[in-house]
Amino acid sequence: xxxxxxxxxxxxxxxxxVLIYTLILAVLSWSIFSLEDNSTKGLLTxxxxxxxxxxxxxxxxxxxxxxxxxEFIELLLSQPIRRKKIWSGLxxxxxxxxxxxxxxxxxxxxxxxxxxxxxxxxxxxxxxxSAIFIAIAFLSAVLTRDKAKGIGISIMLWLFFALLYDGLIxxxxxxxxxxxxxxxxxxxxxxxPLSLARILILLRLDVSAMMGYTGAIxxxxxxxxxxxLISFSLLILWTILPYYFSLLRFKRMDx
Amino acid sequence: MKITxxxxxxxxxxxxxxAKTIHVGDTYPVRRIQxxxxxxxxxxxxxxxxxxxxxxxxxxxxSLVLLGMNHPVLDGQKKFxxxxxxxxxxxxxxxxxxxxxxxxxxxxxxxxxxxxNGITISNNILEDNFFGISIQFSKxxxxxxxxxxxxxxxxxxxxxxxxxxxxxxxxxxxxxISGHRDGIYFExxxxxxxxxxxxxxxIRYGLHFMFSNDxxxxxxxxxxxxxxxxxxxxxxxxxxxxxxxxxxxDSVYGLLLKEINDSYIQGNRFINNTSGIYMDGTNRITVxxxxxxxNGWGMKIQANCTDNTVTHNNFLGNTFDISTNGTLVLxxxxxxxxxxxxxxxxxxxxxxxxxFHPLSIFSVIVExxxxxxxxxxxxxxxxxxxxxxxxxxxxxxxxxxxxxxxRAIDL
Amino acid sequence: MIxxxxxxxxxxxxxxxxxxxxxxxxxxxxxxxxxxxCGKTTxxxxxxxxxxxxxxxxxxKGENISNSFQYREHIGYMPQIGRYPENMTVGQVIExxxxxxxxSALDEDLLNQFKLYALFDKKMRTLSGGxxxxxxxxxxxxxxxxxxxxxxxxxxxDPLSSExxxxxxxxxxxxxxxxxxxxxxxxxxxDLVTQLIYMQDGKIRFHKSIEALKRDTGQDKISRSISMILxxxxxx
Numbered sequence: 001x002x003x004x005x006x007x008x009x010x011x012x013x014x015x016x017x018v019l020i021y022t023l024i025l026a027v028l029s030w031s032i033f034s035l036e037d038n039s040t041k042g043l044l045t046x047x048x049x050x051x052x053x054x055x056x057x058x059x060x061x062x063x064x065x066x067x068x069x070x071e072f073i074e075l076l077l078s079q080p081i082r083r084k085k086i087w088s089g090l091x092x093x094x095x096x097x098x099x100x101x102x103x104x105x106x107x108x109x110x111x112x113x114x115x116x117x118x119x120x121x122x123x124x125x126x127x128x129x130s131a132i133f134i135a136i137a138f139l140s141a142v143l144t145r146d147k148a149k150g151i152g153i154s155i156m157l158w159l160f161f162a163l164l165y166d167g168l169i170x171x172x173x174x175x176x177x178x179x180x181x182x183x184x185x186x187x188x189x190x191x192x193p194l195s196l197a198r199i200l201i202l203l204r205l206d207v208s209a210m211m212g213y214t215g216a217i218x219x220x221x222x223x224x225x226x227x228x229l230i231s232f233s234l235l236i237l238w239t240i241l242p243y244y245f246s247l248l249r250f251k252r253m254d255x
Numbered sequence: 256m257k258i259t260x261x262x263x264x265x266x267x268x269x270x271x272x273x274a275k276t277i278h279v280g281d282t283y284p285v286r287r288i289q290x291x292x293x294x295x296x297x298x299x300x301x302x303x304x305x306x307x308x309x310x311x312x313x314x315x316x317x318s319l320v321l322l323g324m325n326h327p328v329l330d331g332q333k334k335f336x337x338x339x340x341x342x343x344x345x346x347x348x349x350x351x352x353x354x355x356x357x358x359x360x361x362x363x364x365x366x367x368x369x370x371x372n373g374i375t376i377s378n379n380i381l382e383d384n385f386f387g388i389s390i391q392f393s394k395x396x397x398x399x400x401x402x403x404x405x406x407x408x409x410x411x412x413x414x415x416x417x418x419x420x421x422x423x424x425x426x427x428x429x430x431x432i433s434g435h436r437d438g439i440y441f442e443x444x445x446x447x448x449x450x451x452x453x454x455x456x457x458i459r460y461g462l463h464f465m466f467s468n469d470x471x472x473x474x475x476x477x478x479x480x481x482x483x484x485x486x487x488x489x490x491x492x493x494x495x496x497x498x499x500x501x502x503x504x505d506s507v508y509g510l511l512l513k514e515i516n517d518s519y520i521q522g523n524r525f526i527n528n529t530s531g532i533y534m535d536g537t538n539r540i541t542v543x544x545x546x547x548x549x550n551g552w553g554m555k556i557q558a559n560c561t562d563n564t565v566t567h568n569n570f571l572g573n574t575f576d577i578s579t580n581g582t583l584v585l586x587x588x589x590x591x592x593x594x595x596x597x598x599x600x601x602x603x604x605x606x607x608x609x610x611f612h613p614l615s616i617f618s619v620i621v622e623x624x625x626x627x628x629x630x631x632x633x634x635x636x637x638x639x640x641x642x643x644x645x646x647x648x649x650x651x652x653x654x655x656x657x658x659x660x661x662r663a664i665d666l
Numbered sequence: 667m668i669x670x671x672x673x674x675x676x677x678x679x680x681x682x683x684x685x686x687x688x689x690x691x692x693x694x695x696x697x698x699x700x701x702x703x704c705g706k707t708t709x710x711x712x713x714x715x716x717x718x719x720x721x722x723x724x725x726x727k728g729e730n731i732s733n734s735f736q737y738r739e740h741i742g743y744m745p746q747i748g749r750y751p752e753n754m755t756v757g758q759v760i761e762x763x764x765x766x767x768x769x770s771a772l773d774e775d776l777l778n779q780f781k782l783y784a785l786f787d788k789k790m791r792t793l794s795g796g797x798x799x800x801x802x803x804x805x806x807x808x809x810x811x812x813x814x815x816x817x818x819x820x821x822x823x824d825p826l827s828s829e830x831x832x833x834x835x836x837x838x839x840x841x842x843x844x845x846x847x848x849x850x851x852x853x854x855x856x857d858l859v860t861q862l863i864y865m866q867d868g869k870i871r872f873h874k875s876i877e878a879l880k881r882d883t884g885q886d887k888i889s890r891s892i893s894m895i896l897x898x899x900x901x902x
Binding site: 076 | 675677711714715716717718735736737738739741743745747748749750751752753754758762763765766767815
């Protein structure tokens with residue numbers, strides 16, 4: 001397995017798109033942190049980067065990379081290697097490279113400029129979001145053999161998780177505001193990795209406002225160590241599940 | 256302090272010519288303070304040397320100067336009110352007073368002043384008492400440089416640090432109070448100053464201030480108190496250069512103003528509170544040159560507040576700068592610096608050319624439906640907020656700073 | 667050495683392989699021909715485990731290959747169009763394959779004859795189609811496998827390299843290896859193959875040795891023999 005990881009990382013780290021992605025993240029983070037005199041605005045910009053750009057780039061790049069390496073995967077398949085090893089090698093290789101790109105681009109300025117708590121939380125969620133959307137890309141890549149369709153599915157999933165989902169919750173909230181739906185809202189939010197990531201960062205970023213509410217369920221849930229552990233487990237689950245389903249499909253797939 | 260105490264002593268010597276000094280301690284003829292007080296005449300000085308004194312309730316009923324050397328400990332053994340001052344012009348300096356009794360009816364204190372005039376209580380350490388210092392029906396008292404600490408956990412099981420009631424012309428200076436119910440409690444106290452105190456980690460309020468007119472409190476630090484600071488039902492209150500920080504929780508406010516009129520809030524720092532200032536039924540207040548930083552809500556202004564002026568403040572890194580519960584706006588907000596302002600300044604006069612609407616639609620939503628906070632900073636909500644900022648439809652459009660500053664004010 | 671028993675494979679409504687059975691033995695050099703879409707590539711991919719057959723069994727050296735991957739260390743495969751991670755150099759690709767195969771007995775003939783050492787630092791994306799084919803060919807022969815599966819091996823190669831490759835195939839044939847070649851250039855196959863499989867619509871139309879084929883049709887070129895057969899079919 002590690003042989004494939006090594007070569008995939010070697011390949012992706014030299015990929016022009018990944019280099020540009022790293023560069024853009026770096027330029028963006030360094031400039032917002034050094035230009036703004038208070039770090040809050042910079043953090044807000046980075047929050048949007050983590051919630052919108054990181055998943056978008058991860059999911060599209062991973063999908064395209066998957067389709068582009070179809071022949072390479074075929075070549076690997078003709079070698080004496082287990083399918084699982086090929087798939088996990090690709091996944092770990094790709095995830096490591098994208099996380100590395102994120103850490104180099106955004107992580108270092110985060111650690112330097114942001115308060116430690118927020119910086120680490122953003123770094124952690126950013127890495128997990130990268131992994132999650134690569135896993136989602138793997139899933140959409142095995143769902144269809146048509147490259148255009150696969151990219152389409154990926155973008156739709158991104159659109160759904162990054163933009164529409166919260167709109168949906170907002171709508172539900174307005175519709176059912178007379179009912180005690182707080183718990184349900186927390187539950188529904190936790191089902192979307194990006195909402196969950198956003199709330200986790202929010203608890204650090206807007207700590208005065210978020211932790212201010214007593215009796216509010218999300219403080220009691222997300223604010224505790226257990227809640228934090230559960231949240232991160234959910235995010236990790238969001239990485240594992242799509243990957244696992246893609247693996248099941250890949251094992252049975254014709255190339 | 257080290258200068259003023261001898262001065263005061265000198266003052267007493269000069270007032271009462273021929274005054275004598277009585278020493279109390281293990282190695283002196285007089286071993287009990289109460290005995291010394293009995294021997295002394297008004298104007299005398301009692302010097303108490305280090306050691307532990309368990310004298311039940313120590314009553315000072317003459318105008319004496321009591322000086323503690325090496326912090327002699329007066330222990331109330333959890334049964335007594337430790338020191339009762341029942342004469343004018345008493346100086347009580349340099350003691351450690353601990354373990355007062357606990358009773359909900361008589362409210363035993365470490366040090367109680369009743370109908371006193373010109374009392375000085377300074378440089379004492381108060382440890383683990385029910386009430387710390389209580390001043391009632393008194394005038395011209397100086398409470399200075401005391402360290403008052405208790406370890407209360409429940410509001411009803413602990414008294415206030417400095418409790419002032421129906422008094423006038425008090426000076427509460429440089430005390431450090433923590434772990435009491437209210438750090439400093441003012442009710443019916445007028446013409447007084449509260450200056451350079453630190454009230455932190457008290458169960459309820461750092462400063463609890465009611466029906467007290469024409470007072471000033473300045474350069475105090477109020478941090479991590481259970482419910483912040485409450486100033487209520489008063490007028491002519493000057494609040495200058497205080498720090499309100501890290502008061503977190505539902506209905507916890509850096510500064511709660513209720514029914515306050517004709518007052519000034521100037522040069523204060525409201526940092527990392529759930530709500531910086533909460534204004535309820537306040538009129539003609541000037542909020543000027545303060546810093547609101549890192550609060551959940553910089554200011555919450557209820558709709559029943561009128562003619563208040565908010566000007567030349569810095570709003571930095573608050574989740575919401577302002578929120579309100581109504582649509583009527585009878586207050587003015589001008590020439591503040593809002594870090595959320597994204598306008599431009601073509602004529603370079605440091606005043607933004609487009610007005611700023613500090614009230615975000617989402618803060619209005621959250622006001623009526625708190626769980627919505629869960630969606631904060633999501634794309635949809637940001638979109639909603641941005642569009643509302645450009646074209647206010649739901650938020651009152653006269654809730655506006657017409658002259659937002661481009662740069663933060665140097666405060 | 668390779669035995670296919672009643673293999674069927676559908677891609678949706680399309681039947682790629684239809685109840686196909688086949689036996690290949692060591693020492694044979696088999697040409698797999700047929701019109702486009704007749705199932706040649708699917709057949710090869712089934713043997714390689716890249717495509718999983720819907721029905722039937724494939725035995726390699728007597729062992730069923732389903733859920734097995736080890737058998738592939740005995741196969742060298744040269745794809746029709748080799749695509750490699752574009753940022754890797756020729757050297758890295760060969761290095762990677764060596765690491766995957768972990769084989770000690772390397773056959774570096776083609777590596778030397780194609781002079782690939784000179785290109786070791788070149789990135790894959792900068793290579794021409796022909797050079798990429800040389801890399802593919804080299805990789806197929808590199809590990810001295812018992813079975814060689816070559817999908818359009820000479821397509822895109824210059825005549826000189828094409829000749830080199832053919833020589834190599836002949837040499838391996840002599841060593842008693844099983845060689846499976848698909849090609850459209852029938853003229854190229856004349857000197858190479860011992861047997862010929864003609865596929866159509868997912869079935870084997872015929873499977874004959876070259877001698878039998880030439881004898882039956884009275885032609886001395888494979889291409890002519892086949893066209894003869896196909897013409898006679900049409901007349902029937």
